[in-house]
Amino acid sequence: DAGVTQSPTHLIKTRGQHVTLRCSPISGHKSVSWYQQVLGQGPQFIFQYYEKEERGRGNFPDRFSARQFPNYSSELNVNALLLGDSALYLCASSLLVAGGIDTQYFGPGTRLTVL
Amino acid sequence: DQQVKQNSPSLSVQEGRISILNCDYTNSMFDYFLWYKKYPAEGPTFLISISSIKDKNEDGRFTVFLNKSAKHLSLHIVPSQPGDSAVYFCAASALGGSNYKLTFGKGTLLTVNP
DSSP states (O other): OOOOEEEOSEEEEOTTOOEEEEEEOOTTOOEEEEEEEOTTSOOEEEEEEETTEEEEEOSOOTTEEEEEOTTSOEEEEEOSOOGGGOEEEEEEEEOOOTTSOOOOEEOOOEEEEEO | OOSEEOOOSEEEEETTSOEEEEEEEOOTTOOEEEEEEEOTTSOOEEEEEEETTOSEEEETTEEEEEETTTTEEEEEESSOOGGGOEEEEEEEEOTTSSSOOOEEOOOEEEEEEO
């Protein structure tokens, strides 16, 4: 079975530009979460979507937005890019069984470099 | 304020010996804990997890211990193999919340020497 897939794998943008990152979850998983990992840190939670609705949002500015589609794939959008947005962006999927154990499985990530 | 702490940035062990990676947390709402392994240029790979109703969970060479009173968990790898060399992240979530976001530590770089 295919795992979580993300595209593109690498991206170079300049300050002020906009970027869209894409994620396809594991088949059968209805929840998608986005994380940002900067060098030397653990992943930081950005968003979680379940059944196309936002379930949680981390401490990120409004320049960050996301959405989930009927096939449960997801997009992360970042507007007005700053140098500090350079990071590895990780997507994770899970079943999100209410009240149950929820293990998140990660994709390979998209490496974003902002110049 | 870091709610999940991995105080050892790195650990080096000999092949065949035990590796012990430690993690502390401060948020008493956390009730599910996970360990992930990460190689460079790859996403984190799920290793093993434990819920707060248990104090030990074992899967092959990997065992996770949870001490709720101390808010401490550890990952034991026995025997350690060179292929285990990677960054290990401890993560925690609160299953009773509206979302199951993971809060990660900064990671520990494990090097297993042949």
